[in-house]
Amino acid sequence: MTHQKLTDVVIVGGGFAGVACAKRLAGQSGIRAMIFDKNGFHQFQPLLYQVATAELTPDDVAFDLDDIFLEHDNVEAYTLEVTATDPRNHSVTLADGNTVAGDVLVLAAGAQPNFFRTPGAAEFAFPLYSLADAKNVRSRILQLFEHVAHEPDLVAAGALNFVVVGAGATGVEVAGALSELVHDVMPHRYPDMEIEAARIIVVDLGDDPLGAFSDAAHGYARKQLKHRGVELMLGEGVSEVAPDHVTLTDGTTISTHLTVWGGGEKAASIVETSGVDVGHGGRVTVNPDLSVEGFPGVYAVGDAANIPTEDGSILPQLGSVAQQAGDWVGRNILADLADEKPEPFHYHDKGIMAMIGRRAAVAEVGEHRHELHGRVAFAAWLGVHAALLSNIGAEMRAFHLWAEDFYVRPSHRSAMLLDPSTIDTPRINWRGTQPKD
Secondary structure (H helix, E strand, O other): OOOOOOEEEEEEOOOHHHHHHHHHHOOOOOEEEEEEEOOOEEEOHHHHHHHHOOOOOHHHHEEEHHHHOOOOOOEEEEEOOEEEEEHHHOEEEEOOOOEEEOOEEEEOOOEEEOOOOOOOHHHHOEEOOOHHHHHHHHHHHHHHHHHHHHOHHHHHHOOOEEEEEOOOHHHHHHHHHHHHHHHHHHHHHOOOOOHHHOEEEEEEOOOOOOOOOOHHHHHHHHHHHHHOOEEEEEOOOEEEEEOOEEEEOOOOEEEOOEEEEOOOEEEOHHHHOOOOOOOHHHOEEOOOOOEOOOOOOEEEOHHHEEOEOOOOOEOOOOHHHHHHHHHHHHHHHHHHHOOOOOOOOOOOOOOEEEEEEOOEEEEEEOOOOEEEEHHHHHHHHHHHHHHHHHHOOOOOHHHHHHHHHHHHOOOHHHHHHOOHHHOOOOOOOOOOOOOOO
16 A cells, blocks of 8 residues: 655744645645744734734734644644744754754745834834734833822823834824723723823824825824824934934934834844845745745745735735735645646735724725725724634634724723733833833
């Protein structure tokens, strides 16, 4: 009796792209997919800002990879960090020193913040690109309010000034959610605190919030953020981040002990050090079929890839792009094994969306960008993100409960999640120089 040789597919990263690729290969005979992720869970990145602002618990956005692939014997999920890749040999080196090789290598590692060499940013800014980041932001917010509750004079030292760097979707969503937490929830928890002194400030080099959207969306975002008390400082960059202030390019200094960095991202370091050519954002510019030029049997997707379109532009770094691309790579791996020609990737454009606050959102839907604002856009946002969750096989109950709370019962859930015992960031040194972690 002869046994068919397994084709081993090594997948680096358990994000949208990595999970989608593994799901396409799940149940296929003759294939073993090995997915490596240092956390061992899929983190639902579009809702990280909700964890940061106490609308969701960390468990609400983390989905165990073993559970996702529980019914598929040919997919193995490993909670192990990949520290290096060797595309020539389709292999990865793990943090424990072991090496795992396969027949196909899929680079789907996640993103990391791009601080653009801004002095102090890596040490003192709080990025928001992982679940650990979101927990750090939430801890710092709670910590600041607890400090002010005991020492009200700290308000003068900027304890309730919150700076968000970046006015793209991440920055706008963080600012809107932070404003609602500060102004709608915290007064009930700290009734004697002068919360009206709090400031939420968005800083961006661009001239408009949500720069990738239409002019009408820019105006809507401005109006909604202003309504929520958010200050926009546009046309200015950040020249320095310190533990107790940020300095802008025009010399303005803002006292703050929480600078949330939503000013850009780049590919994980293991992509840049993999030996393949990288372009903008440290990402691999892939071939139309998502393969890596010069490396047969190697693909790059998600935050590891710059995916070209037919007109030569690059697709945005969106969850829907990553998920569709990961699935496409799975299809092309199967095609190659069947001696069929891999197909160029075609993205089904669902549009771009941003949540500004309760019942306030912007959505430009479909390839022709039909624009929606307000409650209808909120519904579209929910639909797209519910589909993303469903496609990874995630439990939907927490998402549905959050959506109901968020739309129907403002501030209800946030109040329950503001537990000071969850603070796990280092104590703030009000005189000085300590980094965040």
